[in-house]
Amino acid sequence: xxxxxxxRVPDIGGHSNVPVIEVLVKAGDTIKKDQGLVTLExxxxxxxxxxxxxxxxxxxxxxxxxxxxxxxxxxxxxxxxDGADASPPVEAKISDEKTPPAAAxxxxxxxxxxPELVAAPTTSxxxxxxxxxxxxxxxxxxxxxxxxFDADAVLPEQVPYASPAVRxxxxxxxxxxxxxxxxxxxxxxxxxxxxxxxxxxxxxxxxPSTAGGAALSGGLNLIPWPQVDFSKxxxxxxxPLTRINKIAGANLARNWAMIxxxxxxxxxxxxxxxxxxxxxxxxxxxxxxxxxxxxxxxxVAALKKYPSFNASLDAANENxxxxxxxxxxIAVDTPDGLVVPVIRDADRKGLxxxxxxxxEISAKARDKKLGAADMQGGCFSISSLGxxxxxxxxxxxxxxxxxxxxxxxxxxxxxxxxxxxxxRLLLPLxxxxxxxxxxxxxxxxxxxxxxxxxxxxxxxxx
Ligand code: CAO
Numbered sequence: 001x002x003x004x005x006x007x008r009v010p011d012i013g014g015h016s017n018v019p020v021i022e023v024l025v026k027a028g029d030t031i032k033k034d035q036g037l038v039t040l041e042x043x044x045x046x047x048x049x050x051x052x053x054x055x056x057x058x059x060x061x062x063x064x065x066x067x068x069x070x071x072x073x074x075x076x077x078x079x080x081x082d083g084a085d086a087s088p089p090v091e092a093k094i095s096d097e098k099t100p101p102a103a104a105x106x107x108x109x110x111x112x113x114x115p116e117l118v119a120a121p122t123t124s125x126x127x128x129x130x131x132x133x134x135x136x137x138x139x140x141x142x143x144x145x146x147x148x149f150d151a152d153a154v155l156p157e158q159v160p161y162a163s164p165a166v167r168x169x170x171x172x173x174x175x176x177x178x179x180x181x182x183x184x185x186x187x188x189x190x191x192x193x194x195x196x197x198x199x200x201x202x203x204x205x206x207x208p209s210t211a212g213g214a215a216l217s218g219g220l221n222l223i224p225w226p227q228v229d230f231s232k233x234x235x236x237x238x239x240p241l242t243r244i245n246k247i248a249g250a251n252l253a254r255n256w257a258m259i260x261x262x263x264x265x266x267x268x269x270x271x272x273x274x275x276x277x278x279x280x281x282x283x284x285x286x287x288x289x290x291x292x293x294x295x296x297x298x299x300v301a302a303l304k305k306y307p308s309f310n311a312s313l314d315a316a317n318e319n320x321x322x323x324x325x326x327x328x329x330i331a332v333d334t335p336d337g338l339v340v341p342v343i344r345d346a347d348r349k350g351l352x353x354x355x356x357x358x359x360e361i362s363a364k365a366r367d368k369k370l371g372a373a374d375m376q377g378g379c380f381s382i383s384s385l386g387x388x389x390x391x392x393x394x395x396x397x398x399x400x401x402x403x404x405x406x407x408x409x410x411x412x413x414x415x416x417x418x419x420x421x422x423x424r425l426l427l428p429l430x431x432x433x434x435x436x437x438x439x440x441x442x443x444x445x446x447x448x449x450x451x452x453x454x455x456x457x458x459x460x461x462x
Pocket of ligand 1: 289290291292293330331332333334338358362383384385386387388395396407408409410427
């Protein structure tokens with residue numbers, strides 16, 4: 001009789017309702033022990049749930065978007081033999097007997113910011129299995145099984161051993177995982193290994209020509225970063241970067257280096273908009289209506305008119321994925337650094353609803369209460385420095401988006417009406433765009449249209 005057992009979500013560090021972001025197997029798949037079944041992403045990390053035994057997947061119980069906690073059934077697996085991997089032991093099986101059954105998470109630090117800004121580190125929870133009550137007693141629940149990884153058995157030959165999240169991270173950086181040495185058990189490549197590889201290339205320790213990666217072999221043949229003892233020149237103090245600083249910094253550096261940015265500057269005459277905004281503010285004391293909410297609405301209108309701005313390049317850079325939804329990322333300055341929460345379905349929300357939500361996400365960001373889900377799925381970002389000052393700047397595109405709008409402080413300026421100078425309130429707009437996807441003419445049209453909508457909000461009704 002077939003011995004069908006449940007594979008369950010193991011101890012995931014006390015997290016609950018963790019979203020499934022990837023389903024790695026389907027019914028009928030023959031799987032090896034420890035092969036990833038699904039990937040979960042908490043606000044701290046991305047985790048693969050490995051198969052607790054080898055066999056054939058009879059039914060997958062989860063789908064992307066489900067939220068799970070420890071003990072949730074992932075799949076029904078018909079166990080092959082004793083459930084152990086039939087392949088002979090290979091060098092990759094390096095766990096020693098003292099290794100506790102619940103594989104400790106990798107030493108990767110926890111993640112606190114957006115996946116769009118953060119490539120999540122990985123952990124490898126131990127397999128967990130619970131026998132179906134009717135299953136024969138001969139199938140012991142291998143919940144105490146060691147999390148031995150057999151890279152050669154899990155992955156096809158020649159494929160570097162890394163979790164999907166690490167693969168995505170490496171792909172985004174243009175790193176060939178075949179060139180990266182894995183430091184984890186079984187030679188598994190962690191996100192830190194990829195980062196160390198990139199650092200080594202950038203620092204000159206590995207020559208770009210031998211480093212692999214598409215972007216790297218393309219010739220960022222930089223001289224090493226200057227090593228300076230600043231204290232030789234005067235008093236200094238060392239202040240550690242926050243975790244958000246580091247994560248945002250790494251992502252900004254990658255995006256700046258890998259995306260050919262061009263910034264189109266324009267301005268919108270918001271004299272009438274400002275009068276309306278003030279009126280709204282007087283009528284609705286319970287919510288702060290700033291120019292940003294009008295910008296969100298105007299951006300949505302422009303994205304609808306110019307769909308290539310509401311898009312991302314696919315992983316192979318061969319197709320443009322056009323999005324039919326309108327989720328707008330808002331750069332928020334917090335004491336710990338920059339984060340980009342996302343306002344979902346901005347096209348379906350009115351100005352006041354957007355104002356409420358903007359207030360909520362800004363407060364949440366500053367109170368460090370944003371979860372991963374709050375920062376996922378953005379289509380286009382807005383970075384507003386309008387409350388602070390400035391006349392223009394170059395915002396850095398939040399990959400994999402293809403454009404970002406920077407907004408500076410509006411100012412009263414004399415504008416020639418044809419017969420005289422009249423005072424008008426002008427709002428500076430700075431649109432950075434990915435020149436691989438968007439031409440200069442399209443960017444000029446996009447910003448001009450934005451300015452037109454902001455100048456006459458009735459256009460939002462069209
Ligand atoms: N021109 C003139 N005044 C503006 C303005 C503009 N473009 N934008 C906002 N203001 C005004 C607001 O009306 C408000 O005035 P009152 O207090 O008199 O009503 C004041 O500036 C402060 O606004 P705010 O910053 O609190 O609100 P917001 O909706 O404009 O922005 C948020 C919210 C979260 C985006 C903002 O607080 C923030 O964090 N901005 C920084 C983003 C950032 O760091 N970007 C850089 C990324 S690259 O490093």
